Amino acid sequence: PVCSLQWTATGTTVAGVTNTAGTNANSLNTPRDIFLDTANTFVVADTTNNRIQRFVIGTNQGTTVAGQTGGAAGNGVTQLSGPEGVVVDVNNNIYVADTVNNRVQVWTLGTTQGSTVTGPTLNAPAGIAYDANSNRIFVTDRANNRVIQYTLSTPVVSAVVAGTNAAVPPNPLNAPTGIFYDASSNSLIIANRDANNIIQWFLATNTFLVLAGDPAGTAGTALNRLSAPRGVTLDSNRNIVVADTGNHRIILFPFGSPTDGTKT
Numbered sequence: 001p002v003c004s005l006q007w008t009a010t011g012t013t014v015a016g017v018t019n020t021a022g023t024n025a026n027s028l029n030t031p032r033d034i035f036l037d038t039a040n041t042f043v044v045a046d047t048t049n050n051r052i053q054r055f056v057i058g059t060n061q062g063t064t065v066a067g068q069t070g071g072a073a074g075n076g077v078t079q080l081s082g083p084e085g086v087v088v089d090v091n092n093n094i095y096v097a098d099t100v101n102n103r104v105q106v107w108t109l110g111t112t113q114g115s116t117v118t119g120p121t122l123n124a125p126a127g128i129a130y131d132a133n134s135n136r137i138f139v140t141d142r143a144n145n146r147v148i149q150y151t152l153s154t155p156v157v158s159a160v161v162a163g164t165n166a167a168v169p170p171n172p173l174n175a176p177t178g179i180f181y182d183a184s185s186n187s188l189i190i191a192n193r194d195a196n197n198i199i200q201w202f203l204a205t206n207t208f209l210v211l212a213g214d215p216a217g218t219a220g221t222a223l224n225r226l227s228a229p230r231g232v233t234l235d236s237n238r239n240i241v242v243a244d245t246g247n248h249r250i251i252l253f254p255f256g257s258p259t260d261g262t263k264t
Helices: none
Strands: 031-038 041-046 051-056 063-067 085-088 094-098 103-107 125-131 136-141 146-151 157-162 176-182 187-192 197-202 207-213 231-234 240-244 249-253
Touching: 041 085, 041 094, 063 094, 063 103, 085 125, 085 136, 094 125, 094 136, 103 125, 125 187, 136 176, 146 176, 157 187, 187 231, 187 240, 207 240, 207 249
Parallel strands: 031 085, 125 176, 176 231
Antiparallel strands: 031 041, 041 051, 051 063, 085 094, 094 103, 125 136, 136 146, 146 157, 176 187, 187 197, 197 207, 231 240, 240 249
């Protein structure tokens, strides 16, 4: 297959110090997620530093917008512990999958502390996606093998929308980690880490398709296989781009080609 996207061979560091972890404003430590906030601003889940950093493209100094500047972990209202996912809503509120603390925290604009988004008991929440049209977030409840939807009303309404509610059992999710919401199909694209595949879950019917990787869950290095994928997104051409973690690569699956990927 022919890749419809092309990148230059050499990247540019826009945040962090190459091959050096740290807690300074210009440093990161095991960043796990990124969310483009505006045209020139992005926020990073700085996981091992237990904080969320905001960067303006063109500057190398981040600002701590959730958690402790110095990287201290904790479960207080001003603290995070191992956050793996982050999104920002239309009101600039920051929602964090606070993984080790088994909670979702929201930090409203201009505040110095977060509050817990009410909902079911979580176990290692990891990925988080935002639907701006319906003002809701989706969180992969990784160790519970399900996805929770939070409708951001007052009060917040939560529900299991993928995994244990499958229309036709058994549940296909096994440590779901990364997640992307596709508005055009009202579906979730899920990096199904321990099943070594990518699942599309249709919210209206609670049915699913395996989009990439082995439906039986076998890991592999071929271009139609994945190994412990942690991240996934869908581009404007509906190509699937996967962080194929166990294979140490980024792989693109062109739209209309369900089995073969292209390394990027």
